[in-house]
Amino acid sequence: MSVTYREVKADILRQITRGQLPPGSAMPNEVDLAASYGCARATVNRAMRELADDGIIERRRKAGTRVRQNPIRHVRMNIPIVGQEIEELGATYRYALVQCKAEPAPNWLRARMALKRDDRVLHLTCMHYADGAPYQHEDRWINLSALPDAEQHDFSDVGPNEWLVSTVPFTDAQISFHAVAADATIADYLDCTEGDALFQTERTTWLEGRTITFVQLTYRRGHRVTMQY
Amino acid sequence: MSVTYREVKADILRQITRGQLPPGSAMPNEVDLAASYGCARATVNRAMRELADDGIIERRRKAGTRVRQNPIRHVRMNIPIVGQEIEELGATYRYALVQCKAEPAPNWLRARMALKRDDRVLHLTCMHYADGAPYQHEDRWINLSALPDAEQHDFSDVGPNEWLVSTVPFTDAQISFHAVAADATIADYLDCTEGDALFQTERTTWLEGRTITFVQLTYRRGHRVTMQY
């Protein structure tokens, strides 16, 4: 095959990183580029489309393509299941169910999960261990109106996260990261000191507009989430 | 136009989310799908390729395409410039340079940035304010061997981040998120109590294999990073 879209993409990217195509500058149109690379327009199109997806260039019909003034820096972050995350560290994973109770949703949770007045939730507390040491504390609420099956299910052996991804895969979610000070309970579970700075993730999950679950994941001291771009 | 790749993608996704194509199941090949949708193979290919990029399905030559057993959940996270971040919150941004000094790199930093023995670095400390209140504390080291211009530049008015993205756009980076306890200095700058749990980001940036800069960004109490997927 003559010129591949990867070669075109790499070449354009090289010109941009070397400053031959400075930020803000306009690029030739697809027809001209195709001619100069000696390939089909579709080939150039794919290269340019990917560069646009990567946030390097900006494309607008009729206006043409230009190098972004401020390239969009973004990372693609995997959301792993905690068991896999631990085993990828080369450690042994252990799960324990701490508590599991169906109850009416407290007000703050009703607001968070957009629940109706009398919706009931299943409140689960779990611990995840890596090589026997506390790794993550999970505090989860499942909307029983959306997922009544959850009430019958036994979470002693398999964590709610794994059950959820097998029961309702392909959901939408909102995630947030922040830092919290360990309260007495969490300090106890995670084997740290009250007041320690801990990394916490919150996640709300929907399926077709209905809130399925809200979870707070608190990690052991020193936990880091790392990404490349 | 007859059948678009978006329609094909949406239709396949619908079948998957509705359970008509359960996780692990094999899908027809592109030729057959194209025939059943009454469109060209390239159209189906694009739909399937995007689903594969989204982590919904898994494709292998000869083996065919199947729905992923555990769909890969990932988010795409923007890495904003702090000034933009603050202005998008509807607040007024203010920047202040606290300290700027060229010095030999301490050992821990040499290791982090993969510096040579006698490389010098520019050490900057800055503060970023939102509506007058402390928002972010920036502790940055710039590799002067890679970017000698930095030593001459005046960072009193424009933050080093903005200068860097305009001077060396299109770099590679590694980011990590974690929680730290505020020490006396940081507590002072961020107007919080010593020991408070704070969200911190670390970022190392490379250009063509050379480390350009390492930065620690510590956010005010309660800061959250939020993402959708």
Add this chain to the structure above:
DNA sequence: GATCCCGAAAGATATAGACATAAAGCGTAA
């Protein structure tokens, strides 16, 4: 039974050509 090699299947990509769609910019009318 284990290993290597080869054919075939399916996805990955290139091409040429056509039509669709958005929007920039100009010309005209109010």
Add this chain to the structure above:
DNA sequence: TTACGCTTTATGTCTATATCTTTCGGGATC
């Protein structure tokens, strides 16, 4: 001057076809 609408142009997408590449699985060989 402003507002509206048309033309033009660049990107967006579809089609039909061909070739390339990876890899599964079977058959020959050791």
